[in-house]
Amino acid sequence: MQCDRAWVEINLEALTHNVRQLKQWLAPKTDLMAVVKADAYGHGAIAVARTALAAGATWLGVATVSEGIQLRRAGIEAPILILGATHTPDQIRAIAYWRLDPTLCTPQQAQTFSETLASLDRHLPVHLKIDTGMSRLGMPWQEAVKFVQAVQDLPHLRIASVYSHLATADDPDPTILYQQHQRFEVAIAQVRAANLPLPRLHLANSAATLADRSLHYDMVRVGLATYGLYPAPHLRSVLPLRPVMQVKARITQVKHIQPGTGVSYGHRFVADRPMDIATVGIGYADGVPRNLSNRMTALLRGQPVAQLGSVTMDQLMLDMTSIDQPQVGEIVTLLGRDGAQAITADDWAELLGTISWEILCGFKHRLPRVAVGQPQTSREASILRI
Incomplete structure (x- = not known):
């Protein structure tokens, strides 16, 4: 299939490289969970999950029941942890039915699970979330013993892990990180002193995985680093990761404009000299933030070219004055590498005052996902093109 307008390229070879680098970084008995929620941060959950598992990941993390079902329907058999909260009997x-692993955050939630599973005559592994300072999901760390005991006493539930989540692991100042770590350690020590089960412990996200091996425990939950980006600049020297996603589009028209000519809605750019401009078939409906208007650059033939005027729903304009005879159909790189030049999700995030996670998740699914590099099987490539 030839993409006629714009597309997202997913380099499965880079993904394999990243997972293998992470596996080498971990202790031999520490499992790697590849976090593939939000359609693998926009990369395509099924192909990413298969590739990550083939490269050495042993668990998958999702946010919702439907995300887990999608992976099971694709034939993926690895353990899948639902990181979000689930409550209703239908969800349970x-x-x-789909053999997913839920996160339990309160005794009341655990009670609902146990009662629903009793009606099904089923048992289920469950993962208990302890809040050590994120103030999102989970029981307060001071109540860990009470929580673990309450779940242990319920029929049809088997505690598979106890875990927490870090709020500031990407901050160069580790004060809060180590406060949370200490709280987790205290909670775990109290649970052990009560002779309650602790089959598996996990705490680290991507930043903590890269920052400190003492945070690895039995498993780490890695999202952003799997996709080749670093949670913070000071972590870039830890492992040589490769970005997995590139975003590309084709030139659809080239024209010459005179000084005084306005470009795009609102004439937020007006030419001050004769210029060659190209219209490119991608816009904010595809995931290019409109707030990048007049601020971003793209790459053509290995050269940076400035974006002009307002980014529109389906199109944007680029300054081609420095390019020798740009042609309709030529491929422009919006995110990724072209020759010696590269534009990253971090570059966009810095311009917008946001984070790279949001940039990656923002590319809409009217942009086909196309595998490049060496996909694990030909099926992966076809799935990415859906």
Whole structure:
């Protein structure tokens, strides 16, 4: 299939490289969970999951029941942890049927799970979330013993892990990180002193995985680093990761404009000299933020070219004055590498005052995902093109 307008390229070879680098970084007995929620941060959950597992990941993390079901329907058999909260009997029945692992955050939630599973005559592994300072999901760390005991006493539930999540692991100042770590350690020590089960412990996200091996425990949950980006600049020297996603589009028209000519809605750019401009078939409906208007650059033939005027829903304009005879159909790189030049999600995030996670997740699915590099099987490539 030839993409006629714009597309997202997913380099499965780079993904394999990143997973192998992470595996080498971990202790031999520490499992790697590849976090593939939000359609693998926009990369395509099914192909990413298969590739990550083939490269050495042993667990998958999703946010919702439907994300887990999508992976099971694709034939993926690895353990899948639902990181979000689930409560309703319908959700619980689906979790049991599709053999997903839920996160439990309160005794009340655990009670609902146990009662629903009793009606199904099913048992389920569950993962208990302890809040050590994120103030999002989970029981307060001071109540860890009470929580673990309450779940242990319920029928049809088997505690598979106890875990927490870090709020500031990407901050160069580790004060809060180590406060959370200490709280986790205290909670775990109290659970052990009560002779309650602790089959598996996990705490580290991408930043903590890169920052400190003492945070690895039995498993790490890695999202952003799997996709070749670093959670913070000071972590870039830890492992040589490769960005997995590139975003490309084709030139659809080239024209010459005179000084005084306005470009795009609102004439937020007006030419001050004769210029060659190209219209490119991608816009904010595809995931290029409109707030990048007049601020971003793209790459053509290895050269940076400035974007002009307002980014529109389906198109944007680029300054081609420095390019020798740009042609309709030529491929422009919006994110990724072209020759010696590269534009990253971090570059866009810095311009917008946001984070690279948001940039990656923003590319809409009317942009086909196309595999490049060496996909694990030909099926991966076809799935990415859906």
